[in-house]
Amino acid sequence: MPSGIAIAIPEGYEGQVRLRSGLASRLPLIIPNSPGTIDSDYRGEIQILITNIGPEAVEISPGARIAQLVIAPVVRADWCEVEELPPTGRASGGFGHTGT
Numbered sequence: 001m002p003s004g005i006a007i008a009i010p011e012g013y014e015g016q017v018r019l020r021s022g023l024a025s026r027l028p029l030i031i032p033n034s035p036g037t038i039d040s041d042y043r044g045e046i047q048i049l050i051t052n053i054g055p056e057a058v059e060i061s062p063g064a065r066i067a068q069l070v071i072a073p074v075v076r077a078d079w080c081e082v083e084e085l086p087p088t089g090r091a092s093g094g095f096g097h098t099g100t
Contacts, residue, residue, distance in 0.1 A: 001048045001060070009040040009071060016070040017048055023066055028054030031067070040074075 009015050015038035019031045032051050048067045052058050060066060 001050055001066070003046045003048055003067075006043070006045050007069075008043065009038060011040045012074060013040055013071050014038060014074050015046070016072055017046065017067050018070060019050070020065060020068055027058050028052060029058060029066075035070070038069075 007015070016035035017031065017038065018035045019029060023029065030051050030053055031049055033049060036049060038046060046069070050060075050066065
């Protein structure tokens with residue numbers, strides 16, 4: 001959904017697009033890749049990807065406040081290839097393997 005807004009995010013930061021909590025509590029709408037990331041080198045209109053997960057159609061009026069943008073710092077990792085990873089209590093256990 002086009003927002004009609006374009007911004008320049010400073011280098012070292014990102015924009016995180018999130019559905020407004022009040023809207024999400026009332027309507028069956030989600031942002032499927034939430035939060036949606038806007039990189040600092042993007043120059044164009046911000047678009048909001050919204051999916052209706054309910055059975056009924058939802059009408060969104062022009063100018064409606066449907067999302068919010070959080071500007072957050074981005075930490076860049078320095079990658080270091082290793083032969084072996086250090087051990088942890090969890091090891092390679094996936095979802096649900098934390099013991100709780």
